[in-house]
Amino acid sequence: MRPLTLSRLLMHCAILSAVLFIVVVVALKLGAVPVSLYGLGHDLLRVLFRQTSQLSSEYQLIIFDIRLPRILLGIFVGASLSVAGASFQALLRNPLADPYVLGVSSGAAVGAIIALIVEPHLALAPAVAALLTPVGAFLGAAITVTAVYFLGLREGQIDSSTLLLAGIISASFLQAIIMFFMSTLSGGNYRGIAFWMMGELQTQPPQIVSLILRFGFFLAAGIIYTTASDLNLLLAGEKEAMHLGVDVRRVRLVVYIAASLLTGLAVSVSGAIGYVGLLVPHVMRLLFGSDHRILLPTAAFGGAIAVVVADTLARTVVSPAELPVGAMTAIAGAPLFLYLMRRRLA
């Protein structure tokens, strides 16, 4: 492992943030309604200098109320999924692990479906009703994570392989529940939940939920980062890490909770966007090495870039209709994963 220096870390982050910036500008430009790059630059400057009254109002709505919030949501969802994926891959010591491997997304989907089913019977104010799906999804994710944690204990400790088995079986059990509910849903709800399960970023969560997502991301990613060097040692083996003075039990618990929080937050606002959490950490490992002190921040940037790119494609490929962003990430992700795997074997 190459020694970590401040300049190396900063350089990688600078490169990736430059890429992210370019991607965001392109994503702001592209969409069902054409916007010129010159006009976009001009208007971004105007907004910065607070001369917003000179912009036409539909234009403002499209750029600042539709595209920008969606891009921001994509950035946080992508970064959360990617950091969670890198963490689970280290925690479970399994390259196939992704944020959903322990059933978090299925649990969230069950929660969201239940919210959809009970919503008409509750006669809630629209503002509260809008919170119901994300809250239901988050509760579903939290309950699943807790249940899988206790199922995955072995002699009072988390055991990677038991945890993995418990997660996978719980996920397939929850999938069966989803199938059952879906067969009873009526037309509109059915299609809604189908799109939700494929992952989508069009629906903007209420303001409060976006704030929680942003705050939760920095909190959980920061906590995971404090264990970055312990995760490096953990990769060498649990016994070895323990002998080198790592409190393996504490690290596993902390990473498990923080990574689950990241996944739960992302899933509850966007549904299950696949492959980002699996693939981006692998790509970043190939590009920048497997030192978690570099891997975690670069994975955050990489995940953000991947989701914003995928969502821009989802918005534009069949414009003005939209594809679910999860379908985009899966179409691009599966071949890329196979390519990386073959390259490693060669």
Place this chain on the structure above:
Amino acid sequence: MSKRKDARRSFSAVCAAAALLLCAASWCPALRAQTPPANPLAAPVYKDFVDEAGRTVHVPQPVQRIVSLAPSLTETIYALGLQDRLVGDTDYCDYPPDAQKKTKVGGAINPSLEQIVALRPDLVLVTKSLNLLETVQALDNLGISSYGTDPHTVQEIISSTHRLAEVLGVPEAGAALGADLERHLADLRLRLNGLTPRRVLFIVWSDPLISIGKGTFIADAMRLAGATSIVDSAQDWPHMSLEEVVRLQPDYLVFASSHSDSAQNDFDVLAERPGWRGLEAVRNRRFAVISDAVNRPAPRIVSAIEDLARQLHPEAFPPHSGDEKKIPSPAEPQLSLRLWDSSSGVPAFLEVCACAL
């Protein structure tokens, strides 16, 4: 070790900087809220309506620019003669054919919000059974009014059309259209009076077999056409077991299709399947094909109902009196008769004509 600490500290600095940037970016939309409306010269007049989802909707008067997010609403707008004010509709709005030429905003479930905004609509029309609550909320957040309909019976389709006409500022057109539809239904009721309803199986999807529940407007349309659905389910789109269908033995199978030939094929494929051969209706080739207009809660459903009634109860439509009573509905010219009877495959009206001769 100190290097590692440095790295950790610098990462926190990077994080903090990124957080600041992102927060700054996310505050930008807040600036927009402080700006005055784009066009302060014309102060539009607003009128409040309560839509069928119970929401109070602010509707600018008169409504000049309409976006429809459901095929049924697009059809209704055309039936009310307001097609010139329709500035956008969905990819699935295919009737009347002219509706396909309107600017598309995507599908009903996943319309492009920015395309809707770019069309500057006064009002967006949605329907509860098809569109998502999220779409309505997103439109609310963007300051775009949306009016929702939610009809569950044929009568409600008519009254909903009438109310929509009032919202759109053309109450006379709504009253005329409503009266016309009512006249057709009243005529039908007179003709079918005293006839035993046919027991039918309405086939939404044949593999797996999906039919309609008793609470749907399609089931109501069946009743008005002198038929009862054999399916007694509270679900809207129940998945039926073939055993149950064989036990209930429907008199007729009813297909809704835009092409009668494809429905004929569907029937032939079904007739070859083991379980289906046990059905009396299949053995005697008793099936009716009606326009897929029956699937949409729009005025055109009335002509589909008439069409089905003609196929199920030909005795109620003697060929001579038919012509003078035939009043084409504004949305759809009279559909031609389509019925294949017994094994001959000769359309029933030919037989009826032969009898008359």
